[in-house]
Amino acid sequence: MNTANKSNIEVRDLEHALLESIPIPVIAVDKDFKILFINPAGCEWHKKELKEVIGKKCYEVLEAKCCSVSKCGIKRAMDSGKKYAGHYEIPCQRETINVEITAVPLKDEDGNIVGGLEYITDITNRVKLENDLRVQTRTILELATPVIKIWDGVLLLPLVGAIDTARAQQIIENLLNSIVENEAELAILDLTGVPVVDTAVARHIIKAVNAAKMLGAKTILTGFSPEVSQTLVTLGIDLSNITTCGSLKTGISKAFGIMGKKVVSCER
Amino acid sequence: MNKKIPIKTESDLLFARQTAKETMKELGFGSADQTRMATAISELARNVLKYAGEGSCSICEEQDEREMGIKVVVEDNGPGIGDIEQAMEDGFTTRNGLGAGLPGARRLVNNFDIASEPGYTKITLEIKRARK
Amino acid sequence: MIPILKVKDVLLSSIPGDLTDNEVLEYQSQMLKMLEKTEAIGVLIDITGMEIVDSFMARVINETANMAQIMGAEVVLCGMQPMVALTLVEMGRELIGVQTALNLGKGLDKILISTKWNQTSLNS
Numbered sequence: 001m002n003t004a005n006k007s008n009i010e011v012r013d014l015e016h017a018l019l020e021s022i023p024i025p026v027i028a029v030d031k032d033f034k035i036l037f038i039n040p041a042g043c044e045w046h047k048k049e050l051k052e053v054i055g056k057k058c059y060e061v062l063e064a065k066c067c068s069v070s071k072c073g074i075k076r077a078m079d080s081g082k083k084y085a086g087h088y089e090i091p092c093q094r095e096t097i098n099v100e101i102t103a104v105p106l107k108d109e110d111g112n113i114v115g116g117l118e119y120i121t122d123i124t125n126r127v128k129l130e131n132d133l134r135v136q137t138r139t140i141l142e143l144a145t146p147v148i149k150i151w152d153g154v155l156l157l158p159l160v161g162a163i164d165t166a167r168a169q170q171i172i173e174n175l176l177n178s179i180v181e182n183e184a185e186l187a188i189l190d191l192t193g194v195p196v197v198d199t200a201v202a203r204h205i206i207k208a209v210n211a212a213k214m215l216g217a218k219t220i221l222t223g224f225s226p227e228v229s230q231t232l233v234t235l236g237i238d239l240s241n242i243t244t245c246g247s248l249k250t251g252i253s254k255a256f257g258i259m260g261k262k263v264v265s266c267e268r
Numbered sequence: 269m270n271k272k273i274p275i276k277t278e279s280d281l282l283f284a285r286q287t288a289k290e291t292m293k294e295l296g297f298g299s300a301d302q303t304r305m306a307t308a309i310s311e312l313a314r315n316v317l318k319y320a321g322e323g324s325c326s327i328c329e330e331q332d333e334r335e336m337g338i339k340v341v342v343e344d345n346g347p348g349i350g351d352i353e354q355a356m357e358d359g360f361t362t363r364n365g366l367g368a369g370l371p372g373a374r375r376l377v378n379n380f381d382i383a384s385e386p387g388y389t390k391i392t393l394e395i396k397r398a399r400k
Numbered sequence: 401m402i403p404i405l406k407v408k409d410v411l412l413s414s415i416p417g418d419l420t421d422n423e424v425l426e427y428q429s430q431m432l433k434m435l436e437k438t439e440a441i442g443v444l445i446d447i448t449g450m451e452i453v454d455s456f457m458a459r460v461i462n463e464t465a466n467m468a469q470i471m472g473a474e475v476v477l478c479g480m481q482p483m484v485a486l487t488l489v490e491m492g493r494e495l496i497g498v499q500t501a502l503n504l505g506k507g508l509d510k511i512l513i514s515t516k517w518n519q520t521s522l523n524s
Contacts, residue, residue: 087332087333134398134399169300172486173298173300173482173483173486176482176483176485176486177482179482179502180481180482180502183502183503183506184502185502185506207486207489207490210489210494211482211485211486211488211489212485213494213500214480214485214488214489214494214495214500215480215482215485215500215502216478216480216499216500216501216502216506216507217502278420278421278422279420282418282420285452289451289452299483300483300486300487302483303451303452303481303483303484303486303487304487304490306451306452307452307453307454307487307491310452310454311454311455311456314421314454314456369455371491371492372454372455372491372492372493373491375490375491375492376487376490376491
């Protein structure tokens, strides 16, 4: 297996032995995609014998999904002269295997590109974990921003947990869409469950109130704890144009007041 | 997939923002992002018509496994923006009292880039979102 | 041309989405002329059809409302799309000094309530 001479790529014995024994599939090809080198892990990955493939064109003997000319990692690396890394999905029996292919161009002493080398990393588990995480994040986002219709034309949004920009966006979109869907004239944003209201959070909330106002709905903010009120004033955040209440209870009674309704005791 | 729409009349402006909206819908963007990008295009295309007379709007998809993205490039061969910093200030206007054009558009997108010299102005807008 | 209807003492118009600058400016002057001619007490501007409102359109609509207010009419803007409201707020282009309502029905209610109050205060 004296491929090194053919390609002007010198592989010393030790390095060769290292590449041979490394458990990651490694393949090297020349400019015409003829396979110059493939290590045992590579043979096993492609389920081929060494002598079946060596010296053959890689796309003829290795039937990989990413082999279509435009997606070939080695081709991209050779064309650009730079390292290329890409993710690929490979259907395998009933499952899909996710791999990351990293390809580098091989250069001769003068720096001319004479071929390419790629190694394949199985990232199926990582991709699966990432997908799980994404699903969970979405579930949490949905759980954490419910919109409750507490009376005809009155919506309640209990906000729970830390609010970052992504969540704030979601809350605002949710609020505005629900106002229109329910023809709500009043929305109560309850901040009891929000641990920290800083400048960023306050800005998002003010944005929500102003947008709701343009739709024709009034917003009442409730659940301001002493700590939160202190922070807001210390930060110099002006909420004087917005109706605010200490507790959700007073907020609801204020909402009824605005709607021209009151709660009375009935005889039992 | 790339689409380049010439901006010569107001109906081109309407067409450009509609195209961006539809492209984003196909890519899976929510209606808030669609509206943001379409509004930003509207602001910029309006500037093109007003200051340069004509120009173009290119819409291209930019996506990979983790993110979906859309990039819009609005170009013209008009007089260029003299003082970009000043133009990005709120309330800046040189004609007809229309202040919020550039700074407004910038607030609507994730990435906003201006390159301008006399005879060529190129503004790039980008919205990116993680895939759900 | 955008039709402007007179329903009792209220001028009612719906602005479509694909409007050019000239059309909206023409609408503005038309609306004000009609207000002068009919002496209507209320103006209801419905923008349900506008899926995109940029700063120019927002300004013209806002100004139209303010102009009609100066002429003594009760003005209500109704039917703004939620994402339009969001975009305008993000751009820092809130509408200033205009009453808003969720839809045509609620807008009409608002006008009737405030004009009724005006009339009684005139009469008494």
